[in-house]
Amino acid sequence: MSSPAAKPYAVLAVVAVGTLMAALGSSLINVAVPLVRRDLGADIGAASWVLAAYSLSVSALLLPFGRVGDRHGKGRVYTVGFGVFGVGSALSALAPTLAALVAARAFQGAGAAMLMANGPALTTAAFPPAQRGRALGLQATATYLGLSLGPSIGGWLAQAAGWHVVFWINVPISVAGALLARSLVWGGAAGAPLAAGRARPFPWASALLFGPALSALLVAVTRGQSWGFWSPRFVFLLVLGVVLAAAFVRVERRSPAPLLSAALLREPAFASGLAAAFVQYAAVYMLMFLLPFYLQGPLAMSAAEAGVVMTVQPAAMALITFGSGWLSDRVGTRGPAVAGIAVLAIGLASVALLGSEPERASVLAALSLVGLGSGLFTSPNNSRIMGAAPREQQGTAAGLLAEARNVGMLCGVAASGAVFAALGGGRPGEGGGAFGAAFQGTILAAAVLAGLGVLASAAPPRAATAPPSR
Missing domain, CATH: 1.10.287 (Helix Hairpins)
Structure with a gap:
């Protein structure tokens, strides 16, 4: 087993830069898509592939790049990921047509997959087991900062200087991140491949x-x-x-030497942690898909007001993830994870029961509860998953963790639209239909889904998950 890195917080800083940048890659462009559509003469369906190409590329490549990291060195793959992401960002900014932009976004997603599949593995390898939760909590904070700040920054940049600038901003960050990664994790102890990993053919x-x-x-x-x-x-x-x-x-x-290790998937702590992560992100994104329509429809908020309100949930997550990681280092991962996803279920139920004319404070309180539950759950659950994987499969484990997150998000959005329509709400944003009842039913379904996540998180591991003493 490799020993922790000599400068663990320096490694964590490099990982945080890549984590923040990958999160910004998905959130910066969201509010700029209407401008892309106008400038490139695309319809809504075609323009949506600017977002879909990135998500699909990330999802398709997470596991392969996690395995490449196990075989050739997580630090090397992570460093190259900065370069690929930066080139993809520049190509996106220079794209003259929608097809070129979609292709560039897919290339950018490949770089993000390199970063996302190996970042948690680098963090886990850099810190001793007794500090793993707080370290992964700090990394998760970077993710949620990117998700919460991205729409505001992207909207301001696109409005002030055009949508191309939204991509250019990633280029200097990629260069700085690559230089830092080259000096700190390329050949360091945290990012070096283990003999068992090198021995497994790709x-x-x-x-x-x-x-x-x-x-x-x-x-x-x-x-x-x-x-x-x-x-x-x-x-x-x-x-x-x-x-x-x-x-x-x-x-x-x-x-x-399969891509998915059957032995790893049979590990109870690992499998239940992945299932809970998938459920958590699916439940949250069932809400996040419909929330802007609820805020700007029945609650008659402006787009700017809705944008501010929607930052409450990821901001609450960012505030609590480090503390929940620290707590899991003290009391074990299972208790905080179970409590977190239970609070998430209560928060979702609270949103569902707000009604058509709630007080602004009630909306903020319910969304804060959703964010607090997610933040309390995420760091302990990530620590549980990464702690259950052997060192030579940390890249694969991190790739599966990110896969559960990405696929959960996409499935949550799809389920939200399908349930909303089945309950008579029509298509969100088109008007008509019994929006209030359909919204309430859909978010209650998300709360029930989060409740199932409680069962997954409560599943006992083969061995205790109390903080290791070594």
Whole structure:
């Protein structure tokens, strides 16, 4: 087993830069998409691929790049990730057409996947087990800062100087991050590959099947509501995804070194932590998808007012993640994680019961409760997952953790739209329909989903998760 790094907080600082930048990569551009659509002459459906290309690229490449990090060095892959992200950002800023922009965003997503798949592994390797929770909590804080600040910064930059600047801002950050990573984690103890990791061959066939299978299934799931669940496009992508997924499973079973370690997935603490992470992000994003329509519809807020209100939830998460990580180092990971996702379920139920004319303070309090629950849950759960994985598979573990987060977000958005429509709300933003009842029912469904996450978090590990003494 590798020993902790000589300068763990320096490693954490480098990881925090990459984590913040990857989060900004998904949040900065959101409010600028209407400007992209206008300048490049695209319709709404086509312009949405500016966001989708990034998310799909990240989701498809997280596991392969996590495995590459285990084999060739997490520090090296992380450093290269800065460069790929920076080049993708520059290409996005220079894109003359929508097709070029979508391709550049996919390339940018590859860099983000390198960063996201290896960042938690670097943090885990740099700190002793007794400090793992607080370190991962600080890293999570960087994620939530990026998610909460991105829309405001992106909107201001796009309005003041055009949408191209939203991408240019990432270039100097990428250069600075690459230089820091080259000096601190490229060949350091935290980022160096272990002998067991180097000995495992890279599963090329599995990697080539995994990305297309997941992408086909995610596009089908996320676009099914707008395309229609019996449309030829939906049926084709669903069948294609299932066929590729079946081929992936077949190849994995025959591989001497599969992309997904069966032994790792059978570890109770690891598997239950991943399940809980997926559920948490799916439940939260069921709310986040409908929230702007609720704030600007029944509550008649302006876009600016709604934007401020929507920062409350990620801001609360950012404030508490370090403290929850510190707490998990003291009392173990299971208790804080269970309490956190339970508070999240209560917060979601509180949002659902706000009604059509709530006081502003009630809205802020309910969203704060959602953020506090998520923040209390995330750091202990991340620590539980990373602590359950052997050192030579830390990159794979971090990739799976990020995969659960990304896929949970996408599935949460898709489920939110489907449940909302099934309850008679129509399509969000189109007007008409029983919006209030459909919104309430959808968010109550998210609360029930979070309640299932309580069961996953409460599942006992094979061994105790109290803070290690070594």
